[in-house]
Amino acid sequence: MTPAAHVSAAIEILAELAARRRPAADAIKDWGLSHRFAGSKDRAAIAGLVFDALRKRASAAHVMGEESPRAIMLGALREARGLTGEAIAALCSGEGHAPAPLSEGERERLACATLDGAPAHVRGDYPEWLAERFAAAFGAAAAEEGRALAARAPLDVRANILKSSREEAMRRLAHLHPEPTPLSPLGLRLPAGPHGRGPALAAEPAFVKGHVEPQDEGSQLAALLCAAAPGEQVLDLCAGGGGKSLALAGQMHNRGQIYAFDDDGRRLTPIYARLERAGARNVQVRAPRGGADVLADLEGRCDLVLIDAPCTGTGTWRRHPDAKWRLAPGALAARLEEQRALLEKAPRYLRSGGRLVYVTCSLLRDENEDQIAAFLEGASGFSAVPAAEAAGEAQLTELARFASPFGFGLRLGARASGTDGFFVCVLRKA
Known part of the structure; x- marks a missing residue:
């Protein structure tokens, strides 16, 4: 599948989520089962796009001026992925399995729309009904807190000191390039791979043998x-x-x-x-x-x-x-x-x-x-x-x-x- 086809698939899954309130992981899995031609790397790329769109749903919709699945995906490509309007237009050629070409209105919004003056819940990408509660907890920093929560999370593991030390766990996972967590004396942070996904920890001997346990x-x-x-x-x-x-x-x-x-x-x-x-x-x-x-x-x-x-x-x-x-x-x-x-x-x-x-x-x-x-x-x-x-x-x-x-x-x-x-x-x- 091409990157443009990944975007089309992500829009299709976002439409499913708009129609039915269900976990995104379930919708992504169902899409994969009904599109067997998509390989594991394709499915990972599509999942990354879907989750990025959900992280930035409110700000993406604000940028594009509407809340359709297509608009949210296009806005998220700019807000979450940092793509320019020209790069997004190149993905939307309308050829093959690519999304339809951008309209003049979409081009203009991608080029000129900003979040200046948008409400905190839009800038922070959280539900409007929680706006007062976020303000009560974070005051003027509510939007900033929301943006932090809209970022991708790292993969952290805890060294199981019944079987290992953090140093020993780090040695066993050296090929994954772990770093000690800043605050927990037992934690290791594993860098993300392509599409923001962490390594397949379940296949690691250090996990199978109980030396580490995934835990934020x-x-x-x-x-x-x-x-x-x-x-x-x-x-x-x-x-x-x-x-x-x-x-x-x-x-x-x-x-x-x-x-x-x-x-x-x-x-x-x-x-x-x-x-x-x-x-x-x-x-x-x-x-x-x-x-x-x-x-x-x-x-x-x-x-x-x-x-x-x-x-x-x-x-x-x-x-x-x-x-x-x-x-x-x-x-x-x-x-x-x-x-x-x-x-x-x-x-x-x-x-x-x-x-x-x-x-x-x-x-x-x-x-x-x-x-x-x-x-x-x-x-x-x-x-x-x-x-x-x-x-x-x-x-x-x-x-x-x-x-x-x-x-x-x-x-x-x-x-x-x-x-x-x-x-x-x-x-x-x-």
């Missing part, structure tokens, strides 16, 4: 801020696929016990293979079982309860640019209710002096500082650990500079820390 640096830091110690009793209340349970097992050197629970047992499915690969032996999976209370024996026993709370995922838009356009106000309301329920449930498992760590991959105050404020107002015997103290206890004093300006916890993000967006608040029970 921000997620690594969130786990490290739990300051889990060998011998402790730990409850991961929203374990999902087990990413943070694996990280905590490493911190604890397989000593003590981690109880990995999720109220949706289907989300726990990947954890078993991951635990075996990582050599994590101190993780006990507690899957839901009918109406039975599978955590009853943990009441008042845990040194640490981790709530990796379900949230809107606004901090992960670099990796899932389609998610921001599928997110609806009703989803935020549902996540807020789930978070409140978890904060109400978690304290009963803590012993006196235990730690409750609340984590989201969201940047919205509603899901972060506001939730903690409401919890502290209604729960007796709990206090928020100051950000500098929490960072010190985790031996990550440099993270103190990411203290939230809104009273509680730490804020990590693409603009400030170069990571996915995370909120972490450590609470202590009296």
